[in-house]
Each structure stands twice: as structure tokens, then as C-alpha cells.
Amino acid sequence: MREINNVRYYDILEIAEMFISGETEDTIRNHLETGKLKGKKIEEEWYAPKENIEEFVGKKEGIKIFFTNPQEINLNNINLNGRILDIGGGGEGIIGQLKGDNVVSIDFRKSELEEALEAGDIESLKIIMDAKDLKFLDNTFDMVTAFFSIMYIPKSDHKKVFKEIYRVLREEGELVLWDLKLPKKTNEKKEIYVIPMKIQMKNKKIITGYGTRWNKEQDINYFIELAKTVRFKIIEQELEEEYFFLRLQKI
Ligand SMILES: C[S@@+](CC[C@H](N)C(=O)[O-])C[C@H]1O[C@@H](n2cnc3c(N)ncnc32)[C@H](O)[C@@H]1O
Numbered sequence: 001m002r003e004i005n006n007v008r009y010y011d012i013l014e015i016a017e018m019f020i021s022g023e024t025e026d027t028i029r030n031h032l033e034t035g036k037l038k039g040k041k042i043e044e045e046w047y048a049p050k051e052n053i054e055e056f057v058g059k060k061e062g063i064k065i066f067f068t069n070p071q072e073i074n075l076n077n078i079n080l081n082g083r084i085l086d087i088g089g090g091g092e093g094i095i096g097q098l099k100g101d102n103v104v105s106i107d108f109r110k111s112e113l114e115e116a117l118e119a120g121d122i123e124s125l126k127i128i129m130d131a132k133d134l135k136f137l138d139n140t141f142d143m144v145t146a147f148f149s150i151m152y153i154p155k156s157d158h159k160k161v162f163k164e165i166y167r168v169l170r171e172e173g174e175l176v177l178w179d180l181k182l183p184k185k186t187n188e189k190k191e192i193y194v195i196p197m198k199i200q201m202k203n204k205k206i207i208t209g210y211g212t213r214w215n216k217e218q219d220i221n222y223f224i225e226l227a228k229t230v231r232f233k234i235i236e237q238e239l240e241e242e243y244f245f246l247r248l249q250k251i
Pocket residue numbers: 087088089090091092093094095106107108109112129130131132146147148149152153210
């Protein structure tokens with residue numbers, strides 16, 4: 001990304017991250033060269049401003065999308081141990097890819113769990129299950145993770161999901177949560193809010209994006225309050241530009 005006269009220009013790799021359906025660097029270069037995506041060459045490299053990318057991607061995906069600045073997460077030093085339940089573990093199956101057969105990944109969409117398998121999460125145990133109604137006994141897991149998945153669950157169900165997570169965690173077990181800062185809607189025309197993401201783990205870098213309908217607000221304080229209502233203790237919190245990280249403990 002380069003900033004010229006207060007305008008942020010994104011390069012081809014960064015543009016590729018903003019497509020939900022996946023688009024290769026070659027096709028994006030072609031769109032830029034043919035003028036379908038309006039950009040410009042700076043020092044022999046193609047760039048395009050965010051507004052043009054949003055418009056172009058929006059047309060291709062058939063929906064109006066707002067993109068945050070791309071974010072990077074390094075999971076190499078994350079402390080996750082024991083038997084782990086991953087909530088909404090479909091999609092990229094990031095926690096499954098990271099922790100393999102220590103993980104039970106649940107998702108209420110079979111297709112999302114199949115997608116995770118294709119994305120390289122081959123070892124986690126995948127079960128079709130609703131996070132609102134976990135089919136496990138109390139005190140079953142050492143840790144529960146939710147990697148950009150609570151943002152996909154309606155707010156009216158959050159308390160139920162947190163209660164279920166609390167129930168299946170063992171005493172002193174931890175809920176480790178990454179989620180999106182979703183501000184009040186500022187642009188009435190944009191329907192979807194997307195966070196483009198580079199995830200670094202082991203020896204690979206995963207480029208993806210997580211998007212949700214822009215019809216609600218949430219931030220770290222909302223989750224801290226929610227956690228307290230189900231008696232979680234907050235043991236770690238980090239606020240990044242577009243997302244946050246929380247580690248909560250069952251007491
Ligand atoms: C896109 S994924 C989030 C990213 C994912 N954790 C990863 O590693 O890439 C969010 C998932 O949550 C799932 N989901 C939404 N509501 C759910 C619920 N009530 N119970 C279980 N899964 C749910 C969706 O089907 C979706 O696959």
C-alpha cells in the first residue's frame with residue numbers, strides 16, 4: 001500500500017485479498033491493463049485506490065462491499081494447548097490447520113467444514129453442530145477458540161453461545177477469541193463489511209477475508225461485557241486497528 005496525496009493505493013497482491021470469491025494476480029493485472037479496474041502504474045507496478053477496488057469487486061461479487069485496511073495476524077506464538085473446540089471452524093479452518101488433531105471443529109454448515117478440509121485443515125475432527133446447542137458434556141475442553149466466527153452469529157444469540165462455551169470448558173479453561181471491530185454504519189450504500197487478512201502460521205501465509213452484513217455494531221467492550229455476564233475472567237486483551245483479541249478464563 002502506498003499513500004499519495006492522502007489517497008491509499010493498493011498493489012495487485014493486496015487487491016487479490018479483497019476478493020471473496022478468489023481472483024488470481026494475473027487476472028487482476030489483466031483487469032488493470034484493460035482498464036476494467038481503474039488503476040495506475042507507479043514505478044512500473046500496478047496500483048488502484050480503495051474506492052475503485054470496492055466498486056469493481058462489488059460489481060463482480062454482485063453486492064456493495066466496504067473493505068477495512070488489510071490486516072496481518074501472526075499465529076506462530078499463540079498459546080493454545082490441550083483439547084480445543086473451534087467454534088465456526090469452517091471456511092479456512094485456521095485453528096484446525098494450526099493445531100491439527102487437538103482440535104474439534106464445529107460449524108453448522110457442512111459445506112464450510114468441507115471447505116476447511118480443502119483449505120488444508122485435514123486433521124481436525126469436524127462435526128456439524130450449532131454453537132447455540134453444543135452436544136458435549138460439561139467441562140470437556142481445555143480451550144475453546146473462535147477465530148472471526150462470532151461476527152457471523154446474530155447478536156441476539158451471542159449470550160446463548162457464550163453460555164454454551166462456558167459450560168463445555170473445564171474449570172480454568174480458556175476461550176480465545178479474535179473478532180472484528182464493526183463500527184456504526186457510515187455508508188448507507190455498503191451492505192457488506194469485509195476485513196482482508198494475511199494470516200501467518202507455521203511456514204505458510206494464508207490470504208483471506210472475513211465479511212459480514214453491515215447491520216450491527218460490535219467492539220472489544222461489547223465482548224468484555226458479554227464475557228462478564230457469563231462469569232468469564234478477562235486475562236488478556238489486545239486492540240488492533242480493525243480487530244481485537246481476547247483471552248477469557250472460566251472461573
Ligand atoms: C467464515 S467462518 C470464520 C472463519 C473460520 N473460523 C476460519 O478459520 O476461517 C465462520 C463460520 O461460522 C459458522 N457459523 C455461523 N453461525 C454458526 C452457529 N450458530 N453455529 C456454528 N457455526 C456457525 C458459519 O457457517 C461459518 O462457516
